[in-house]
Amino acid sequence: MGILLSTMWERWFGGAGREFKLVMVGLDNAGKTTLLYRLALGEAVVATPTVGSNVERLQHAGVTLEVWDLGGQQGLRAAWATYYRGADAVVLVVDSADRARVAAVKNELGALLSHADLSGVPLLVFANKQDARGACPAAELTSLLALHAVRGRDWHIQPCVAVTGGGLAEGMDWISSRVRQGRGETAAGAGGGGAAGAGAVAS
Ligand code: GDP
Numbered sequence: 001m002g003i004l005l006s007t008m009w010e011r012w013f014g015g016a017g018r019e020f021k022l023v024m025v026g027l028d029n030a031g032k033t034t035l036l037y038r039l040a041l042g043e044a045v046v047a048t049p050t051v052g053s054n055v056e057r058l059q060h061a062g063v064t065l066e067v068w069d070l071g072g073q074q075g076l077r078a079a080w081a082t083y084y085r086g087a088d089a090v091v092l093v094v095d096s097a098d099r100a101r102v103a104a105v106k107n108e109l110g111a112l113l114s115h116a117d118l119s120g121v122p123l124l125v126f127a128n129k130q131d132a133r134g135a136c137p138a139a140e141l142t143s144l145l146a147l148h149a150v151r152g153r154d155w156h157i158q159p160c161v162a163v164t165g166g167g168l169a170e171g172m173d174w175i176s177s178r179v180r181q182g183r184g185e186t187a188a189g190a191g192g193g194g195a196a197g198a199g200a201v202a203s
Helices: 008-013 032-041 074-084 099-113 138-144 168-182
Strands: 020-026 055-060 063-069 089-095 123-128 154-159 198-201
Touching: 008 168, 020 032, 020 099, 020 168, 032 063, 032 168, 089 099, 089 168, 099 138, 123 138, 123 168, 138 154, 138 198, 154 168
Parallel strands: 020 063, 020 089, 089 123, 123 154, 154 198
Antiparallel strands: 055 063
């Protein structure tokens, strides 16, 4: 992806000295590259679906962002621990219009959440492509992905349209407040999540 991260990251995560690690995952074609460009540059880019490349590592303003394509990665799972270790949050990007692969997303999410290195870390789901015909609303995706059954971590599902940027800031606000909370910093609007987990569906 090779992008420059903008000062928006500084707004969300603070300046140098703070280190946060976000792991962004999703099937190929979910919109991860588009979303990153939109966040970083504030503009839409013509992205071609990421194929082949498994992980991209970006760093800016103390934030490390590792971006994964989960499609076809089964053979590499043994190596994932190397990348997940130390993650402060997981961001899952879903193509809400790709109903045929929701089950695959759910499987990958299950594998991810059961990974020891991601135990307890907050989960943000971007329900992307809300503009596309037949897109699953966030509430329906919540049910299809069984998010209410997630235990032991805070989660949040945010509908968004990566090509226009709609919903991205709201999602990033949530994740930045949660990672700060995880480091014992206070953040306005941050709520507590108990061992049972706590989730929210934005509309
Ligand atoms: P990645 O493989 O997850 O990195 O996906 P890309 O960012 O490459 O996007 C895959 C395709 O989906 C591209 O053609 C994007 O233009 C398109 N796309 C991404 N986000 C959206 C969105 O919010 N709405 C629509 N309609 N298309 C999107």
